[in-house]
Amino acid sequence: MTRRQHDVCRFLLFQQFGEQVSVVGKYLLQKSPSPLHLISSETHLDTEQVKKILCILIQQNIVTFGQHKRGFIEYSIRTGEILNRLWFPKYIYCAKTLYGDAAELLLEDVLQRGQVQMSKVIEVVMQRFNEALETSGKQKISESFVVDKFSNLVRTHFLQRCLDPIKSESNKVVGLEVTGEEETLYRLPDLSRKRKKSHDDGPPAKRSKSEVEGERPADDEGDGIFWRVNNERFHQMFRDQAIVQAISSKIDRSAGEVLRAMLRVSEVKTAGMATVTTPISVTEIFNALPKDLMARPLLETYLSLICDDSTNFLSKVGDSGGGMYSINIYEALAQLVKAHIESVVQERFGSKCLRIFRVLLLKKHLEQKQIEDFVMISAKEAKDLLYTLFSENFITTTEISKTPDHAPSRTFYLFTVNIQHVASMVLNRCYKALYNAMVKKETEVNEHRRLLDKQERMEAIAASVEDASQRDEILNTITPSEQEQIIKVRRTIQMLDHSELQICEGIFILEMYLMYFKQRQKDKS
């Protein structure tokens, strides 16, 4: 974990949970895992306080615990989970577009509470929904509607069960078990038991057998099970969205639709971190497309079009079933990362530098003279730009000596781009920029807090007052200059918010790529 990521994590903890939690978080970031007494002594906080804080963090899935071999419990923090909180708004938006408002509220509640029981969250959502519906005069929704949405989310793996605690002999919880099969994480409880109490099915007996350690009560009404958000699934969805968007902008929308259908089919078939999806036949794709979108021959032309495209997202791997195609996930991510890095180079150094950078990306290794020839820029200028890129570590050199004594005049110096290196450099910068944006937003809000509070108060009062003239009077207590300032502050906060989201998108692609890269390295060795 880099310094920049730690900064962002600390800031997030401070912003969302408060001063003391951030102190504990900072300590754990530096020195995890550690036992309770050490945490409380180092952070000079009361043990009871620390216990409460750790509870909060465990509830939010940020801290996990495990038993040290000497017998005491150690707590460790997961920076990945903290950084995932950056994408919570995106998760909620995703759920909304897929399953509607009820799902949006469900997810919001689950995210807020960290780990929650199904019945509880359904209750809360029902309440909120029906309140809103009542005020607007629409019909109330039934519980089964919300339960349906919840089951949808679970079935598509967006929500998963929390890990069950392992208990030691003295009935103390000593760790969280790791489930062997993934399928158990997504099993919905049988809600029919709540309705038909006299119904005595086989399932309860089967379920208690597959439960861990017999101590658990049978999950009547699903109350013993806690649910949480499955981050990996959302990340997969974002990755797919990024790929579809890229191909849509490169070719056209229908190509994007085709690719989306393919990704949906491969969701269930491909392993999580596979670099290439399993081959999918044309028939399957055709069945997965929305009806009436395109005829079969058109689909086939689109597939060959995407295959031939220079971005190399798709490749044809066989001819059975009308043609087997598979998506090169790793290749697609690499292209996206290259696009991001090129954009950074272009904005920071100029188009001529971009030309030099792309020449090196395409031709891998080149001498200085060759670069000058390819790039059609005067030699002096090209030299200058090349060395600027080199000093900022976007390109590196490899030395190949002609003679054993490695004399500088007799060695070839080849320039090259190491994508993984540049990607992690840009990622670091992104995190710092994100931190800067968050800090700036915080200071803006604090500076004008008085004004913003005043406006909120006024608006609340004006909304509750019935009389129109009184309302105007109240609203006029905010002077025009204050009004202007408020508008400006809101605009500032909005701009910083926007830029945070955009940086987050860039961070996501870079992180995904580096993860896949590491996986590939591991697979190779």
Add this chain to the structure above:
Amino acid sequence: MATAAVKEEPIEEVDFETRFIMLCQASPEGITDNVIQKELPQCDTKQRMTIVNRLLSMGKIDLLKSGSKLLYRLKDPDSASQVKGGDNQEKLVYQIIKDAGNKGIWIRDIRFKCNLLLTQVNKILKNLETKKLIKAVKSVAASKKKVYMLYNLEPDRSVTGGAWYSDQDFESEFVEVLNQQCFKYLEQRAAAAREAKSDPIAQRNASFTPLEDVWKYISDLGISKVQLSKEDIETILNTLIYDGKVERSLVAGQATASGDGYVKLYRSVQPLIPTTGLMRMPCGACPVFDQCYEGGAVSPTTCVYMKEWLEI
């Protein structure tokens, strides 16, 4: 008897010389010792030597080495007359420069080849220049370097830089203009294809332009004073590829006169993503990014760039 023998020798020698010259004329690439021995069996080694030396000093033949054998070649009468005025050293230097062809030769290399002193070589070169036999051409690779070549030869492209250099200066604006024109042309073709066809495959194929068409268009535009070859246009299109605005594909086509069995097609493309998030805020391009930290002289709260950016 002795006088008769003496009288015979000179006649024989002159005879041998003319016959030698005739032999040289007969085989323009040169003749070896063996050939001479076969044709003139009466001529022994010493006589051959004297003949060769005399002809060399008269400047009528050239002595060349081919492998381990010596070759005697008849020299061109014109060039023989040209350097008649000069002395041996000059002749040597002239020969070296002539051998360099149209690439020219650097003064240091001349010195290595003839083993003369620097001052001597300089004097000789000045002499030859005034006699208008050689000329100095500035190389485009290193602006201080001068290469010498024969007066009437055209310098090679590698020395002058070809169409992109005019008097040793790289013509950046010319390249830029060509760049933009080519790109506009390809974009127009792509836009026309998008409007005209509905089928994506046909659209893509129609938006591809072969190298020929681009070359013809640029030649017809007439923005270039000098006639540009296809290779020149190809280098310009390559720079567009490196800019990320154009992509190229090779398709099998008819083998043209130049011998290629494939055709190069170019097409303008859209970028994969719009500008990345990092660069949409001041931090991305900030020059003091590394010195920025909370509480320091440069910090996010006091950042001037941020303030300006948020004010717009």
